[in-house]
Amino acid sequence: MAPAMVMALILACLVGLALLLRRRLGRVRLYRIIFEADTPAGKAFDVVLLLAIVASVLSVMLESDPRLRVLYLAPFEVLEWGFTLLFTLEYVLRLLCVVQPIRYITSFYGVVDLLAILPTFLGLILPGAQSFLVVRILRLLRIFRILKLGEYLKESELLWQALVTSRRKILVFLLTMITLVIVIGALMFLIEGEAGGFVSIPVGIYWAVVTITTVGYGDVAPVTPLGRFVASAVMLLGYSIIAVPTGILSVGLRDAHRQRRQSGRACQRCGCTGHDSDARYCKRCGAGL
């Protein structure tokens, strides 16, 4: 029961530290520092958190290398525990300063935050649980939350709106691609057989995806003349229909752009729209907007 006691001790210390911090700063002020980014302290917190996440991800990445893991066993252990304690403190602080802790715990970022610290503690009880520490990489997704708060909002919003507007076209395109890829994969399985590595239809479909997206690993490749002829046709097809997503998105972007520009104001005298956002007079009749 020794590891469990160590764990309990650590957690008690962290909770005590978090309670102390909350008393010092007050719940509301702590909330604004941790969850928002419109104060200097909040911005500083976000930057430090991002750096800690990036450093912890780098540590997990390097530890996955078999040679490095053997060479630097102790430093990796120290780093792992350091980041775990830091992220546990952050998790407890978040719990202590939100009004509805249950809602935070069950949110996407809440689950990811918990998963990022659990494996280290579980490793004390269940040997081998630490290998799930890879899940910590998901914390990188917090970068999008931080981006959302800043001035990058407007830029990504336009792109996002274009994707939402085109979601049906994208779905039709993806369904067509999937159907095409299955039919082509089955065809090549029949044509090529096992010589070129087409041992089953799923492998043929994998080949078709690799080919139509112009990735082209070459681990499965046609060797018969007929197979190569069909493959050439598939490549030309893939090379040509790459224009389709581009076309869909550029139409979507243009529409989103126009919508934003026009949603503003209409001239009250002549009713025309499409004024720039900084316009003060109607560009067609000269009346004030």
Added chain:
Amino acid sequence: MAPAMVMALILACLVGLALLLRRRLGRVRLYRIIFEADTPAGKAFDVVLLLAIVASVLSVMLESDPRLRVLYLAPFEVLEWGFTLLFTLEYVLRLLCVVQPIRYITSFYGVVDLLAILPTFLGLILPGAQSFLVVRILRLLRIFRILKLGEYLKESELLWQALVTSRRKILVFLLTMITLVIVIGALMFLIEGEAGGFVSIPVGIYWAVVTITTVGYGDVAPVTPLGRFVASAVMLLGYSIIAVPTGILSVGLRDAHRQRRQSGRACQRCGCTGHDSDARYCKRCGAGL
């Protein structure tokens, strides 16, 4: 003659079941359920059919894997016969509720529907005919028929119209690509010879397609300095002219878009349409819009 008798018995049962269903529901109502999708029953039929098709295709795909086929011989046989009976019932129902059965049988989907059930029955008489069951994958194309009926019509229509408008440009582009690829393939056959795997002109053309579409398997690749230099030029060419299909399609999409938008306003005097969005007078008769 035992297998043929089994087959006849099965078919008789299915036809009986189908006749029963037609009497219960009536020909017209059955037609609306099976061929159309504007009633709740019709939509439900389409969804169930689609699920059955996807499940049968998955079964065919998994059966093609040599290891799985040996491991699960019996389940695959059961699944195959199940889907065959289901699709045969569907085929007979379609035959019984259309006014002109010959027209359905000779249509594209009619032929595919028949080909999807034939191999299982043929397998009773001719051992080995079941390997043609792969053709069942073509039934996936029915997904496009179902998409057409729904709200996705308008989305894919615009894309389709853009492709039709640009068909001549696409043809010129494809002809240019094919000519380029043949000339480059022959050139590389002369330069590289058999060292890099360029054993004949068709192989050289296959390499040229693989390279100019930026797929790049690497099964055939230049090894001489001159060959690599020419290959680099071909790659840069392929990398640059990928802009051409994109440009063609985006012009086509814009034209299709404009055409649709223009079709809105009609001149009240002469009734002609196709005016620009900023036009104030009819372009044909000069009347105010």
Added chain:
Amino acid sequence: MAPAMVMALILACLVGLALLLRRRLGRVRLYRIIFEADTPAGKAFDVVLLLAIVASVLSVMLESDPRLRVLYLAPFEVLEWGFTLLFTLEYVLRLLCVVQPIRYITSFYGVVDLLAILPTFLGLILPGAQSFLVVRILRLLRIFRILKLGEYLKESELLWQALVTSRRKILVFLLTMITLVIVIGALMFLIEGEAGGFVSIPVGIYWAVVTITTVGYGDVAPVTPLGRFVASAVMLLGYSIIAVPTGILSVGLRDAHRQRRQSGRACQRCGCTGHDSDARYCKRCGAGL
């Protein structure tokens, strides 16, 4: 001297046949059939010629396969002589019906036409000269000449005009790509050394082209961590700047399109341009165009 005599005899026969044809049809009519495509006979000639070229190219392609060449030695020889005699007759006819034969002989198509028949005749004197028959594939380029005469003119003209308008941008882009590729190739040569196959700077440059164009053969690939990191950056770069040729061409296409539409007419009352080609009244002031 026997082969030379055979050759002389053949040529004499062909010239005789050509002279006979010219007397029968007349020089001007023959010219319109062979060089133009606005008469039924001219169109038929073009189609037959195109088919013969395609067939001769197919024959050369198949003959290049070592196995097929051994198997079908005699048929290939017959085909080769057949096409050579046909193309020689065509060449003599072209010479006989143009006003300035020298100008035709020194033109691009004249040289290609001659090169396509020379190797067979040279093979009679110099054994081995027939291997240059591959040059016959260049005759495929005549397809562009035939396309030019038809209704495809307008389509490819717009694309061509867009390329001409953007030629400076394309040059800047290509120069940037070439400089980038040389610098990256030299860098990878220093980083990777011979382990990953980067034996010299030219090989490094070849790798950089293969990577930045997203072809990716894999015959030369980085193996060191630093090399793979730099390679990843190069790939992301290549993946992103593929947008540049697309952007250049789409701006060029839009400009070419606008120019064509506007070059037409300006309203004589209000001076505005941009009327559709079928407009009869000004869209802004309603005056007749």
Added chain:
Amino acid sequence: MAPAMVMALILACLVGLALLLRRRLGRVRLYRIIFEADTPAGKAFDVVLLLAIVASVLSVMLESDPRLRVLYLAPFEVLEWGFTLLFTLEYVLRLLCVVQPIRYITSFYGVVDLLAILPTFLGLILPGAQSFLVVRILRLLRIFRILKLGEYLKESELLWQALVTSRRKILVFLLTMITLVIVIGALMFLIEGEAGGFVSIPVGIYWAVVTITTVGYGDVAPVTPLGRFVASAVMLLGYSIIAVPTGILSVGLRDAHRQRRQSGRACQRCGCTGHDSDARYCKRCGAGL
């Protein structure tokens, strides 16, 4: 100490020659020839310099080939010293004709110019320093400086402006790509293990970049069914989101284009610019344009 003396002698000669040239032509005239390109002499200097740079880079490239280095040891040495002396003379001339030599020395091109000549001289004292001559390839970047001075300025400016306008969108896109690639790389490391070559997370990330950018070397490729399924999804993702940089740039190009076009007309009352091409009244003060 012999090599150092040789070096001192050479440098003394070159400085003497440079001083002579400066006295003959005058500092201002020399400056216009070397640093500017608006006089015939300045243009000629740029062309000669560019040719010398290209020739020296070709020499460095060929020398890197192990076979060629052994075969042509002496010619390469002669070329290396020739280009070094030429570039040293150029460097001394530049130093002598600018008003603030320190500013030139610490500028990017100044550092590159110095690095391009240093290795040869260092090779006299430190054997092996000559291998750093590869840095001479960076001098190729001077091509951009020369392009900037010519008529290509306007073309590349538009492209550059589009990139600057879109820098935030590009940053969001790159951050998304990097996050995606890290998460996918870690996922594949867990799924595939060492069988397919995914020995560590960094290798998994390298594979993810190779795949999502559609490069596809094939040196690391999935072999398990689940891994291939995830890989197929990643490929389709990479194939689709290539539309994003294209969309970003084409919006940027359009904006840059519009901005340039709009900058034309200015309001005569308030002097503001940026009016749409179809505007008839000033959007800020309402006066007629």
